[in-house]
Each structure stands twice: as structure tokens, then as C-alpha cells.
Amino acid sequence: MKALTVCPGHLAEGFDRYCPSCTRRLFDGKRVGPQLDFDYDADSADMAENINQLSVSGVQEKLSAIIADGKVVLTPAGGQGHYIIKPAPAYKHLRFRDQIPANEHLTMQIARQVYKIPTAENGLVFFKNGEPAYITRRFDYDTNENKIKQEDFSSLAHKTSATHGRDFKYTGSYEDAAALLKTNVSAWQVQMSRFFAFVIFNYLFANGDAHLKNFSLQQTPGGDYLLAPAYDLLNTSIHVVDEDFALQGGLIPEAEYSDVYTRTGHPCRADFETFGRRIGVLPKKMTEILDLFVQEQPEVYALTDRSFLDERVKRMYKRSYQERLNRLRRDR
Template sequence: MKALTVCPGHLAEGFDRYCPSCTRRLFDGKRVSPCLDFNYDADNADMAENINQLSVSGVQEKLSAVIDNGRIVLTPVGEKGHYIIKPAPVYKHLRFRNQIPANEHLTMQIARQVYKIPTAENGLVFFKNGEAAYITRRFDYDTDGNKIKQEDFSSLAHKTNATHGRNFKYTGSYEDAATLLRSNVAAWQVQMSRFFALVVFNYLFANGDAHLKNFSLQQTSGGDYLLAPAYDLLNTSIHVADEDFALQGGLIPETEYSDIYTRTGHPCRADFETFGRRIGVLPKKMIAILDLFTQEQPEVYALTDRSFLDKKVKRMYRRSYEERLSRFDRKNNKL
């Protein structure tokens, strides 16, 4: 692999390994090499699940890992892994499949650094042959190694393969998901703002695989539930032909669509304002969130330029952002 000039965690320039901030957050301050001592053979890997509704996350292998003497290694039998490594998926029909780890890494970093969305700690690692893989620190263990109670939204909705069919995690709407949050979280208004921002982010960055299992609630030490850190964020439109929204029920009922949404088939800011009102986001907070997403953010381009995507995919990523930003900011007097 090429010598590193950018931190494979926070994408800070001038580092040939993880930067100090990244080392602290991802590895508790331990000096860890981003280079693995083994390879991953995608051609011989077993598919984790059959493909029905094609999704990127549904065809990704996940490897459990731990830190051992400054190296990232696969979790030994009988031990608990505290990291998950996600190599490029096996499924050959995904476009630019070898770019998926860098895509997820970049998108997660943009969410955290630009939009201040709490995310799972993450970075990139590199197999012995130089191929990149995404690594994330599990957030369902506390500092003492105890498992934290966590439920994703499909579980909260009691939706399974048996009750709602193979595409159960894509059923319902984001408004339904917000109702689940409201009924399971005591201090729901703050968490609703977080949920709202995450739904807007997923639209702006073309994450068409934001299904019910990609949102979770986590129990605090006091017994309350909060929205878990964001995970599995990536621009799926680069790899598959996606709809605007993963959930079959979409954002809001069709009767509530703006003229723009009705005419073009794509929502604009007015539709997210309707969504925010319907799910109970406080008006001032909603406006502040939407103002942030409506403005073009130079740091999105800077992070994209410093990312580990190849040049062609970097251009696609930037164009996708510009297109969604343009859609988002459309007014009723233009298409």
C-alpha cells in the first residue's frame, strides 16, 4: 500500500498513522497500527444473507476484532470482540464495491465533523495486500466491558421476517419510526431532534439504505433510553440504483407532499419542514437544523478530497452532494 499522508481516522493531514485525537477516541489512547497482518479473500467468503431488496449493508461481511499489543487481530474464540471490520462486500454487481469501506468512512466523518451528529467511532484499516476495510468500535459495551441493552427500531416495532416478510426492515415510514422513538423515550424531544437531523442527513448524502435496523435506542445507566450513535452511513447511490428513502412508506404521507415533491418526485426543504412539524420537532430547533443542511458546507469538499476514495468516486460523491443540495433548496417557483 502507499505510504499514508492522511490520518485513516479523522482524515487529518500530515499523519502516517492514526492521529492523537483519533487514537484517543477509537483506541483509548493506545498506539495501534492501521495495517493488518492478514488478508481477506472476498471471492471465497460466504454470503451473510440472501439478497432480496438489494442493499449494501446486507451483503457486507463483518469480522470481529480486538487489539493485541498494538495490532488489530481477529477475535480469538471465546473472547468478546470490541471492534467490527467490514471489508469490501463480496457481491460483484455492486458498482465500485472496493470503494465501499472508504465511502462509509467518509460519510461517517462528514456526519460527525461537519454536522455534529453523534456517530460510532470509526476509521479505516488496511489488509496485508493494501486493500482498505472499514473499522468501527462497538458502542454496545460500557467502559467495564458490560453489554449495554440496545434495541433497533424493527425490534421496537415487533417486525420480523415471520411477521412482515423478508423486507420487514424496510416497512413503514420515518414518521412511524419517530412514533416509536416518542413512545419509548421519556425525554423524547431532544432525541427527536437528533433523529430528524439524521433523516435529513441520510437524504442529503444519498443513503438509500437507512432502514429500521439502522436506527437503535440504547439504555443509559439510569435506565432511560436514548438514540444510539449513528452507524452504517454511506452514499449508497454510488453503488446501487436507490430510491430517495429506504422505508417503503417514505418520509410523509403523499397527501402532505409539497408541489415540488408532487411534480418532481423528490422532496425539498418544505417537505422536511412538514415532516419535522408532524413528528414534534421544536420549531426553532427544526429551522436551525434545516438551515445547517441547506447551506453548502466547504468542509464536505475538503473531507472528500482527503478521503481514501479514488478520484472518480470522489467526483461522483461531490456531484451527488451538489445535486441533493440543489434539490433540497428548491422553491415552489422552480423545478
């Protein structure tokens, strides 16, 4: 493993391990090293499911882990893991597959640090041979080790492979998904604004795998439901050829798209304004959210430069952001 010069959690400069803030949030203040004592052979990993034209996450191995004696270790048989480790996937047809852990880590950090989107706690760890892997802390258990009730949107919609075919999690539109939120969340207005921001972020950062299973509701101690923190965020366009949106129905009904969309095939701010109105985002809040996303954010470039992506993929990541930002700003 190369000597670290930035925190492998928050990407803060001047750290050769996790920074104090990252240590507190990711490891409850425990001093944990980023170096693992074991290796992972992606080439010999069993494939859980075949890749399709949209999915990157579907071919990623997930390893359960805990913290023991200041180290991240695999969860013993029969134990309850508190972390998930995601190595680079074995599927060789993915472009730059070795960059996927750093891609997901960067995208999650941008979501939280730049756009203030609540995300699962995350960072990078490094196998014994120096290969990076993405690590995320599970958020479906409370401090007393009780399982928190959580349902993803495919479950809320009663969609399974048996009812809607192999691509069931890609069916419907984001307007349909918003209707599920409204139906299942009593105080839905604030949560709808969060969902609106999630969808814009996924478009701006080319996450073509933002399907129904990547949005979830979580039960609070009071029995209400709220949106779970964002997870599985990455720029999939670097690794696969995909569409603007993961869901086959896109944002809104075809007849509601703007002239810009009709002409170019890509949405602009006006389309997200229509989407926001149709799902019930308050006008003032909608403008505030969109203004944040259409403004070029220098910190996106700074975080990308400090990330663990290699130099070529850093350039690709920044170009992708600029291209999507220009699409979002287009008005003719």
C-alpha cells in the same frame, strides 16, 4: 499499502498513522497501527444473505476484532470483540464495491465533523495486501465490559421476517419510526431533533439503506433510553440504484407532500418542515437544523478530497451531494 499522508481515522492531513485525537477516541489512547497482519479474500467469503434492490450493508462481511500488542487482530474463538471490521463485499454486481469501506468511512466522518451528528467511532485499516477495510468500535459495551441494552427500531416495532416478510426492515415511514421514538423515550424532545437530523443527513448523502435496523435506542446507566450513535452511513447511490428513502412509506403520508414533491418526485425543504412539525420538532430547532443542511458546506468537499476514495468516485460523491443539496433547496 501506500504511504499514508492523512490520518485513516479523522482524515487530518500530515499523518502517516492515526492522529492523536483519533488514537484517543478509537483506541483509548493506545498506539495502534493501521496495517493488519492478514488478508481477506472477498471472492471466497460466504454470503450471509442475498442483495436486494436497496441493501448494501446486507452483503457486507463483518469480522470481529480486538487490539493486542498494538495491532488490530481477529477476536480469538470464544472471546469478546471490541471492534468490527467490514471489508469490501464480495457481491460483484455492486458498482465500485472496492470503494465501499472508504465511502462508509467518509460519510461517517462528514456526519460527525460537519454536521455534529454523534457517530460510532470509526476509521480505516489495511489488509496485508494493502486493501482497505472499514473499522468501527462497538458501542454496546460499557467500560466494565457489561452489555448495554439496545434495541433497533424494527425490534421496537415488533417487525420480523415472519410478521412482515423478507423486507420487514424497510416497511413503514420515518414518521412511523418517530412515533416509536416518542413512545419509548421519556425525554423524547431532544432525541427527536437528533432523529430529524439523522433523516435529513441520510437523504442529503443518498443513504438509501437507512432502514429500521439502522436506528437504535440505547439504555443509559439511569435506565432511560436515548438514540444510539449513528452507524452504517454511506452513499449507497454510488453502488446501487435505489430510492430517495429506504423506508417504503417515505417521510410522511402521500397527501402531506409539497407541490414540488408532487411535480418532481423528490422532497424539498418544505417536505422536511412538514415532517418536522408532524413528529414534534420544536420550530426554532427545526429551522436551525434545516439551515445547516441547506447551506453548502465547503468541508464536505475538503474531507472528500482527503478521503481514501479513488478520484473518479470522489467526483461522483461530490456530484451526488450537489444534486441532493439542490433538491433540498428547491422551492418550485
